[in-house]
Amino acid sequence: MFSFALLSKVVEKMVSLSVGIMLSTSLLHALPEAFESGTDPRHLFGALLAGLLAFFLLEKLAILRHSHHHEHDGHHHHHGHDKAEAGRAGWMILLGDGMHNFTDGILIAAAFLANPQLGIVTGVAIIAHEIPQEIGDFIVLLNAGFSRTRAYVYNLLCSLLAVAGGLLGYYTLDKATNLIPFVLVFASSGFIYIAVSDLMPQMQRRATMRETIPQVLLIALGVVIVLFLTGSAHDSH
Template sequence: MLATTVAGVLSITAAAIFSFALLSKMVERMVSLSVGILLATSLLHALPEAFESHADTHALFATLLGGLLGFFLLEKFAILRHSHHYEGDGHGHEHGHDAHEAGKAGWMILVGDGLHNFTDGILIAAAFLADPSLGIITGVAIIAHEIPQEIGDFIVLLNAGFTRTRAYVYNVVCSLMSVVGGVLGYFMLERASDWIPYVLVFASSGFIYIAVSDLMPQMQRRATLRETIPQVVLIAVGVGIVLFLTGQNHAH
């Protein structure tokens, strides 16, 4: 419960600070750091943890494949159903059309975030049941990738006519769905421990998909050497954070 609460509220608060202060450079740096943390968490910790269990290897790889394809289809569905209009975006609509569309998008963002956070709570619960150190690292990974995403959500909400206070409060409420998911996931998975390796693999597929399909393409838009070096350094820092946390917890 502590991990899910901190992961939700901390990421929302950090995103609000960055959004309201318009610290665009911090957002770009956060994306690079997130890539390192997400890939290291999934490839160096969660997947090895799952494959070292007694679960069937072929079934785990099938879960990984299904997860990657599933996240692809979910994103396609979201893109097809999500409105990206905002007032003054240059499209030739009648006056007030874009504001109305942005308003609908704001509520869609909140509903989507609530479901997403509920799933994150289940993943954190599964990670803690597998290994407390993996639970901590998974929480850190979720915080890292949530901050850039929540910044984009805040911008949509503010454009939709939400005040800063309302946008923050509604996002915090949505983030608490991770606590609900964490509690339900803990009691469900505790009684069905054989499912834990598959949940870990599914979570890893999500982390890998987010890093490779969403975050890395953003980084590729900045192709100069001057912009690439900080990206590579921050990816390495993200990997180092996961290795440090893994080493510290294993040492105990």
């Protein structure tokens, strides 16, 4: 049996760690790797801007599509409406998560093609963010009426789409290496946007010094993990 209090504590810790890993991966490694490729910086900055705006729009659409109401909120709905709405939300979560994982696979493949160490770090960054996200999705699926077994199985199937995305990305980008810098920049825009607009605001809700110090330490740990994994990757160029 799951202790949701324990899951909540894991998510809180992983959010802070994810911020450090995602920001340091994008700002210290993925973006420098893209700009060292010789691609016109103006084109890469344009891709970065497009990526940030794209994630903003995707988040807006997700918020609109996942909007929900609660019982006794003043809206009058027929009997059984809430259960039906929760069920639809569960399937939408799975669809969005599957597409997200498929894209993550492509991004990891692009990072490996650019630099094996960068591929490892990008994978770690994605895993660090996926752990709290998958826990959250699991809870949403339970709330939507899925059994624990079905929620496990569907989450696993969605996760396997990352493998499919990785294979497609590897064999596609290997023949179009000029696209790799743009994929790295797009991945970086996603990491930066998620860290700054989603994860950090969650951390700001806990503003006492006793709660802030562990958050800062976990962010620093995330940066140290990335630096340790990459070592002197860029010095070897």
